[in-house]
Amino acid sequence: MTSVGGSGRRTVRWRRSAAGVSALAWLSGLGLVNPTAAHADPLIYPGMEIIQRPPGKESLSCTLGFVDPAARVGVTAGHCGGNGPVFTSDGARIGQLAVAQSNIKPEGPLSRDDYRIDYEGIAFDEGVPINNVLPNGLRLGVDPAVVPRDGLPVCRVGITTGEACGSIDGIGNGWFLVDGLPADHGDSGSAVYTVTSPGNAAIVGIVSARFTANQTHRESTVALSWPTVQQQIRNDIAAAGRPEVASPVAANPQAPAMVLPPAPSDDRPSGPARMVVP
Template sequence: MALGTIVWASPAQAAPPPMPGVSVDHGAGGCTAGFAAQGNDGSYYLMTSGHCDSHDGKEWTYGDAAPLGRISASEHEGEKRDAAIIRLDPSIGPPVGDVGGRYRVRDTLSRSQIQEGMPFCKIGAVTGETCGVVNGVQGDVVEASVYSLDGDSGSPGFVMNSDGTVSAVGLLMSSPEGDDYTTYFMLIHPLLNRWGLHILP
């Protein structure tokens, strides 16, 4: 009598909580999740770039196509403003606040606190962690000598602190045509009051 091989089905693994720096997608292209936040309404959010918003109300996913949520606010005005927030589905629970799962966010820097030459980093879904310096600030946009590629849009841009924490600065917007080593970030400090948010530590 031949003995068949018994294959036990493994239980479905729950997706790990989303965090700043992971890839997010809505079917028409991928971007990167920026800083995690909580709203005055108690909901949890992940920030990203406004140009990632296709304005079709589609659900966003992360990881292995795990449901994430939908964009609840966005703005995209050329090279001046470029930000959006994804309201997380309540079933997900709180996201991880640490950038890349390893850098705790201590605070958020305003425009006046950002100086030319300041060391600056980002964590993107495509190029990972890359660092450089701040080249300058114009309006709500920071220019930094940081490497990035398509798919890194929305990446959290930050300054490392001596205690190992980071200070949140901005969301990756774009790079000049043909220059992947210069990247623009939109400041998040003005967005927090406008959208009723605080960054998760």
């Protein structure tokens, strides 16, 4: 399985192309009061390109997944995160990292019982306009009744491969597989969604990586389950009240320390798929 976060700053595409809101409301209460943007306001929307600079690395280009206009927060993949500002592809600042967690390893096997988490919460700057409309015109929301299940028709819109549709083709521990055109570098963080009514879609997950089966070498997309991402956000924010516990979570220095519960891992040398993070 290969991470599909940006491997560096790019200006050219690689190829053509309720309960739900409560966790994000908690995220907006981290104590991050972002200043009014000092630039011409860009528009924030799910499916747009965002740029960050992880410590010690080149700038990474990923896709913004879910956006909550009321809470003024968004979610992308955790391995895309830096430790501060978030920018548009034109270099305009739109917000800052609030909290992120990713247990994606540089290389190793992936089995169905492996717990994977890979999210980043972003607090958007005051005054920057926000909507929740995907580039294809669908309004992206949360429906607690929509959960990952085998055979569910889904789509995604990434900055590299564009819009791609398929169906869920396997459920893991907090993650699922999507068949069809696999995600590529830069698509990380994009929302996996299902259409619920004309003009409306519900989020099902967040793109994290590309899956390659050992025997067939068939490639598909790995996405983190939206209910899992929500619960992990709740856990991490709630754990911020336990300063005696060391935190391995990436967090903005202006935010309270985020603390993770231990996550199970699997280091077996073989399995149904492999994960490689460039």
